[in-house]
Every structure is written in structure tokens, then in C-alpha cells.
Amino acid sequence: MAVGFEYPDLSVAAIRAGLAAHDFSAREVAQAAIARVDALDPQVHAFLEPTPELALAAAERIDAALAGTDAHNAADASAAATHNTALDSLGPLAGVPIAFKDNMNQLGTHTTCASLMLKDYTAPFSATCVERAIAGGGLPLGKLNMDEFAFGSSTETSAFGRTYNPWDLERVPGGSSGGSAASVAAGMVTVALGSDTGGSIRQPASFCGVVGMKPTYGVVSRYGVVAFGSSLDQVGPFGRTVADIAATLDAISGRDLRDCTSQEVTTCFTDYLERGVAGMRIGIVSALTDAPGIELEIVTATHQAVKRLESLGAHIVEVELPNAAAALAAYYVIGPCEAFSNLSRFDSVRYGYREPDAADLGEQYEQSRAHGFGPETIRRIMLGSYLLSSGVYDTYYYPAQQVRTLITQDYQRAFEQVDALITPVSPRTAFRFGEIADPTSMYLSDIFTIPINIAGNGGLSLPVGLGETSGLPVGVQIIGPQFSDENIIQVAAALEATYDIRRRAPLEAGIHASIEDRLGTPLKAPTQASAEGGRQ
Amino acid sequence: MYLTEKDVRGIATYARIGLSDAEVAAMTVDLNSIIENLKPITEYDLRGVEPTFHPIAGLSNVMREDRVRSGFTHDEALANAPAEQDGQFLVPSILGDAGGDR
């Protein structure tokens, strides 16, 4: 590939600078990204549906806008400055390759949620986060693999095949936003969007050695993102650096009139990248960090990160979260109940898989749902259906929401003492395919991330190098007070600067497809990338 | 043991998911194991604790003005329909018990 820049490592800022300096065009960035997807996705299988023509079309709009401004200001001595102004008007993600988890509606693309149920579903509208990312200048490269309907922690429940961890192709990328994490880790896109209901951004980010953030519930609109747990779901970005995360968050956050729970956000997250942590109070929770069952390399990495923050001038404060242990149980009540109800709309009437030849509507419902949904999805629906039934509601659902109050109060009290918390992300590094088969054990891998969804706060997974035993990426989690996500960015950026580590998986392509070949592929056709286990 | 296979069948009927006998048996094992792990919820003393149904404290009265905005065209509405007739979504015969009490 003959382009004058090293695409896979480009940051949002570097793309911006390159466009401003005419080092390359947005089209060249798009072409490089498409080529990289072609080259690596056959190994990673992060994409369910690449959208190269949409990326190129978006790139051409950006190049045209920049060229228009250039021509207009050809005689103007301050042309360079004007060029930057044009970039600013194009938004914080101008020319940045981005891809979306496949539970996000993007007009005209498939939105499958990695389920047979929605195999042929074409989105008739766009999610707000997708709309904003593209309006902010992003080049949409495609839709990303995930656990079916986001139920899972390994992306193994996808109906369209597994996604491979770019650091070790024999291991899972985590989940449910496994495709998002893997696409960024492999350098196929600069940033990606995922959704997080119990850790589905932070855990795969840590497994794939990239940065992933779940903002406070309400920071990013959920409109157009297929719901799992409505009071738990939150959209967030993946990137290779905290700066890229901040820029993406700047593009997608804020009030959306179509989502009652979305909130006004006036913060510019990029402004918090270089403020340092001197004088900040950062909390640690020994009872959590040193709990049994956590691998030693995770504990060590977390302690080291704390030491670094301390040496940067942060005050480390021990805090307690006495009810955190009940969060997992509360989550496995609230999540399935909301999911049961949210997934009732998949009834094969207006859209979705329909079992042929059913004798009546009742049979059509039962067979379409039995065959359209995978086993984990059915398990969650069944659990929710049980937990909401009369009598049982008062035993589990209502008390779970009361426990949620206690957990929320824990965090409120903790954040009276500290500006941010630091904990592990996952009790272990990426596991092998099929290694965890028992649902309950799989659920346990989210014990550090789930409480944050229960309380609604924001959390970020920051890579802190490779585990000393496993040799696989390890992440630490930075948690902030509700609607103080800038604290998280500030702490994560400062901590990140102390690590001199690989930001991208050491994976290179075995196959090189030409750009021209890719461009000839129609939007809806199955791609080479998704051929293995992909939708037919 | 919280649920019998008969219970699980009832839950599946309510959730409109057709399960085979083998699937019901496996599901019964899975659900009982998961429900066992929900125990901490039942062991709390929660007297006087208000539930949190909505995670954003104090969020209330979110409403929109009564103004029409254009939605789907007729074709867009039916674009994903598995079956249609006369511009409407077609479903097989709805038996009396296909739904709740209307």
C-alpha cells in the first residue's frame, strides 16, 4: 500500500493536523482504512458489514468542504488559519475512521444485533450517536460484531461468528462490544462506538488493550441503539488514546430530544487532557481490588497504577463500597427484566425473522422467537419473564431496585471524599474461546464493571501494559462522580502519559486485498471479512 | 430448586418462546443456578429504602411539545415487513388466546 502516512496508528489529532497541513486528504485516510479492514478483518472478524462507500462519500464531503474553503481564501494570507476554522466547522471527528457496534441503527445499513432475528433488517433511521459521529466528521467504516443483543462478555454469542482478539487470535476480544474493541486494537479504525450495560465497553477494551469509556448514564443519547437494559445501557467510545476518547465524546454527547434520559452536556472533554492529577483525591477500594478470585497480575497492575498516580501528586484515599457485592445480583435482576420487555417487540410481525408455515400467530410467535434468538438471549428473556411475574416481582425486582439505591448511595458517599476511583476492570485477562461455558461463571467476569451501571456513573478502561503472567493486555478502571466525566478523562490522560506501551495489537495482515476490489463490493453483499460464520 | 420444568414451560409460554422438552430441562437447570446467585437481594434488610427505578436522581417531567413531525412514508413503514397485503402487515390467524384480555 502506497500512502505517505502510517495509518493504523493515526490519532484523531494527527488526522486533523494532516488534513490541515495538506499532508493527506480525507479520501486517502478512508482508502487506507478500507485497505486495512480488507487486510486484517479476515483474521479478526470485527466487522459484520463494512461500509466502504459510505466512508468514501463522507471523506469526499470533507475534502470538498476543505477545498472550497481553500479556494475561497487562496489570496488570503491567513488561509491556513481559515483552513482550521473549516475543520472546526466540520466537527471534532473530521476525517476520522469510525465504526459502530451493530446494535446501532445506521440508515440503510443492516442492524442485526448479531442475531438471526435481525439478519435481514435494514435500519430505516439512524441512532443519534451515529448521526452525531458522522455529522462530527467521522468516516463510517461499518458495523461491528457483538454478543447477540449485547448478552455476553466474549462476543461468542454472536450468530455470525466469533471475533478474534488481535493480541492473540486464540482468545476472545471480550464483550459484548468485542468487535468495537478489536477493530480499534487492530488499527482498522481510529475510534469505534460501543454500548455498555454491565461492562460491555470497558471489559473488551481491557481485553484488547485499548481505551474504552462508558460515560455517565444520560451523557450520550440512547435513541436508535437497540435496547438491552434501558436503565443501564449507555453508549461510549473506544480509542487507542484517552485524547481520541475525549474527542469522540465531544462529538456524540449531549441532550437529545428523542431520549428523555439524555442530558445537557456543556463540558469540552478535550480540555481536560493536560490538567494533571496533582492535588486530586483518588479513591481505592481494597476490599474490591484484593478480593479472592482476582488474578495476581491484575492486582499488581492496579497497585502500580495507583503508585503512579500518587507520584503524579494525587492523594490516594481508601474508600468503602459496602454494598458493591450485591451489585451483581441486582444487575441480574434488573437487566433481564428490562431485556425481557425490550425484546418483546421482536415478534416477526413488523420486521425480523418469521418462521414459515406457522398455523397461527401464537405458533408463529413461539417458533420465530425460539429460532430467531440464540440460547443466551432466550435465557435472559426467560429470566426476566420469571422475575417480573406476580409475587416474584416483590421478591426480586423491587428489592433489587432498593439495593440499587444503597449502591448508588455508596458511590455518592465515596465521591464526597474523592474526585475519582480506581479499580480493576476485569478479574482476569482475555480468555480462550469456549474456556468459560457456564453462564454463571461468565456473569462473574463483570464484577468490577457492573456496579457502575447500577449506580449510573461513568467509568473508563485504560490499558496499563501486558500482564506479567499472561502477557496479555491489562486495564484499570477510572470511575467518576455522576456527570463529572471530565474527572475521568483528566485522571486517565495523566495516568496514560506515564506508560510507554503499545497502543495497537502486534497483528499484521496475511492477505492484502486491493482497494479497488473493496470499492466494487456492494453495500449489502456478504463480505470476505464476514464470510466465515457470517450471515448468508 | 426454585423452578420446576412445568414452571419453566409456563414462563416460556408467557414469553412466547417455543422450547423443546430437552430445552426446557436444560433451561430449568440454568435458571435455577442463576436464581441461586440472586440470593443476596433477598437477604438485605430493605425496610424504609426507596427503590431507584431511574438512575438519574431528580430527573422528572420530561415532555415534548404537541407538534407534528414527519415520520415514515408508507413504504418505509413496511420496508422490513415479513408479509404484507393492501399496505398492511399480514399475520396468520390470531386465535382467541393469542393475546391478553383486550
Next chain:
Amino acid sequence: MKGLKTVLQDWEAVIGLEVHVELTTLNTKMFCACPISYGDDPNTHTCPVCLGMPGALPVPNRAAIESIVLAGLATGCSIQKRSMFYRKNYFYPDMSKNFQTTQGPIAFCMHGAIDLEIPHTAATVPRAGMPERDAYTAHIGITRIHLEEDAGKTVHVGGTDGRISGATYSLLDYNRCGTPLIELVTEPDLRTPEEARLFLQKLRQVFLTLGISDCSMEQGSLRCDGNVSLRRYGAAQFGTKTELKNMNSFKNLHDGLTFEICRQAEVLEEGDAVRQETRHWEPAAKRTITMRVKETADDYRLFPEPDLAPYDLSDEFIEAVRARLPELPDAKKRRYVSTCGLPTSDAAALAGDVELSRFFDEALTAQPALAKPIANLLLNEVSAWLNAHSVEGLTLVSGKVTPAALAELAKLTADGTISSHQGKEVFALMAATGDTPARIVEERGMKQVSDAGAIEQIVSDILAANPQKVEEYRSGKTGLRGFFVGQAMKATQGQGNPQLINEIITKKLEG
């Protein structure tokens, strides 16, 4: 089967109603910005939200919340500041999400009541203990009014009568799906089918006055189900109830409840038990049939809707709605009696009809002193005309007569410019042409002849021409007066002032 009157001598009927009202006067649906429509092509008013597309989220319509608060204030409810929407989960293809967004244990409006006046009519069977020949008042409690969304429409194809049984397939139209709907539930305070009918009528009048719905039972924007049970007088416990559906007119409500009360009485008197079930009223066959037997309580898996913020209505919000409360029918009726001096029956008739009373009030602003003549015109000429033209769908609003014109007509009659007989003729022309009464009177030379001298001459001529009849009259055949009046009217081409003619004839014959 025994008749209602006989049954109610032995049994106390206990009736409660569930009334659904679509908020048809709003612009948009409950949770999305699609327009509210009726009769448009199927599936032309939908969006991701009301089609239940994956990823869509609801946003409540402020005007719908205002409407239900208005309804609550008008029916004596206590407005609940704090409430939530819930999800009621059940599968039915016309409810696109397979859950209905509705309210939970606390509705926006709780614990209201309506005082219902039951007039005496020959056909009415009054509640026990009430006098046979007098009107009485019944206090009907309202348990709650809550806000929810309507379902779409299903057409069953291949069966008989469009019924669900026997249909080979069904077609779904989601235009109506998501239309704001309020559900009002009464206490079991009604005791006769007539009370139920009058309650629903009164409720309709109140909601029409509020302007929150067109309340059309024909088009389904006003729907009513009934719960009926019987018990012996004096019994403390309610009997087993049945739920009655498909009563889509006031008459059907009355007749359906009547049948069901008599049916239950027969079942009980034969020593059987009433089954708890949902029954369907068949107006053509005049009977109720079993629709669905309830073996266990429904389990809708109700839980708070996480996508919608809870409500914590402010005093300002509630007071702003209260300030919009129009004068309600009961208050109107009182005003028509006390301020306008109308007889109670006329006041009730006017106040009980939103269009008539609105028209009356407007006409009254033009001629404040002429309440009685205006009321008479409305209740006689105008009502008769409306009845005669109801087939064409003409209404007061769509008609050509304005309140000001009607007031002018009342004035022309009252000040003697035209006779009341001419008044009827003028109204007919007004209704047909839209001309003002002054113009009609002018153009057709319809002025009443009130010139006493001219009338005296005419009467003298008539008496002179009929000496025999004058003789007969004077010898006691006073019934001939009508003949002389008729002759005089004829001679004045109907324009003679009848009062004057009468006076002069009397004077000349008896003087």
C-alpha cells in the same frame, strides 16, 4: 327471562364502568410526533416509536398530560403530583412493542366523583328505595383516570363478520397505535342500566366541554366496558362479576347491561353460580355471549417504564391547567336558571349539549336580555332543523346560521317586528341561505302588520261579510273566534300581528 323491573325488585345490580377516551383533539400521539388521524390510508402515520422499531424511545406529549389533568379537575379527582408510567407486558400484534405504556398503582387523577341526576321517565326503572315518579341524584365515585396509549387496528380476513374466530389471517394498521388514551374507572356505584347510560352521557358532555376529545362512540374515540354483578339487597359482599364488552353506543350500553343483569338473575335463581368471565354483547341477537373465561388473574408483569422520567408535577403546572377549565355543564345549568331565568328543563337541555350551549352563550352576548326567546328558538326551531338534517351530517358549527343572526331573529320576534309564526319561516330561510334575518324580512316584505287602524278596517270588513257567523258567535259559539282570526291573518297575508288581531276581534265582537 324476567324483565329488568322484576329482577331489580329481588336483586341489587352493582355496575362499574371502564371508559376509554382517545384524546383526539391533540395534534400528535402520546409518545411520538406522528399526527392523530382517523380513516386515513393504513400505515401512513407511523414512525420508529409507534411502530416499535428496535432502538426507538418514547417522549411524552405535554398536551396529553395537560388534558388528563383537565379531565381530573373536571371530575373532582385529586391530581397526583407524583406518578410514573409503567410497562404492561402482553403480546398482541396491534400493540407494536408488545407492551402498553400505561400508569401503575398511582394515576395522574385519583378519587373523583360525579353527581348524576336521574330524571323520571315512564320507561325508567329507578334504583331501589328511590321514588317511582321523581327524579333522584346518584353519587358516582371515580376510582382513577390514567393515561396510556391506544393500540393499532386489526382487520380479520376470511372469517364471518370480521370476527377473530374463523379468520384465516389478519391485517394490521398502526395509524392509531400510540394515540393518547385516558382510562376512567368508576367505583361500583351504579345500580341501573339507565344510571350507567346517563353517567356515560354526562361524562361525554364534560369531556366535550373540556375539548379533549371528539368522544365519538361510532368512531371508537369513546369506548365503554361494564362490570356487572348481582347481590341480594342488604348483602355486604359483592356477587361474582362479569365484564361486558362491545357496547359501542349509549343504547347498547343500556341494553347490554339490562340483558346481563337479567341473565345473571336467571342463573342465580336457578341455583347456579355466575362465572367470572368476559362477555360480548351482540346487539342484533340481543344477548351476551362468553368471550373469555378468566381462570387465573391476568399477569401483565407491570414494572416502571425506565425510558420515561417520573412525574413530579408542580403547583404551577396544575394551576395553569386549572385556569383553562371552562364552565362545566352543571355550572352552566345553574347559571341558565338563576341568571337567565330559564325553566330547569330548558336549562338542562341546553347545558347538556356542548354545541347548543356554546351557541346559546354566544347569541346571549349579542342580546343579553333575550335569553328565553333565544333558548326557545334553539330548543325548538334549531333542534328540529338539526334533527331533520342530521343525515347530511349538518351541525350547528357547519351550518350557516351564526349565533349573532339567531339573536337578531329573537330580537325581531320579541319587539314585534315579525310574528313568531313568521319567525319559523325566517329561520328556515336563514338556515338555507345564510342570509341575516333583517335582510330576509326586508327582501320578502315580511314585516308584521301592527297598524291598529289598518287591522280594525280589515276586521270590520270581515265581520260585515259574515253576519251569520257573528250572530252565532254572539249567541255562544265562541269557537268561531279562530275562524275570524284566520280570516284576518289571511287578509294580511300572514303578516298581521296576531295579538293585535285578537284584541281587535274581541273588542268588536264583545264590545
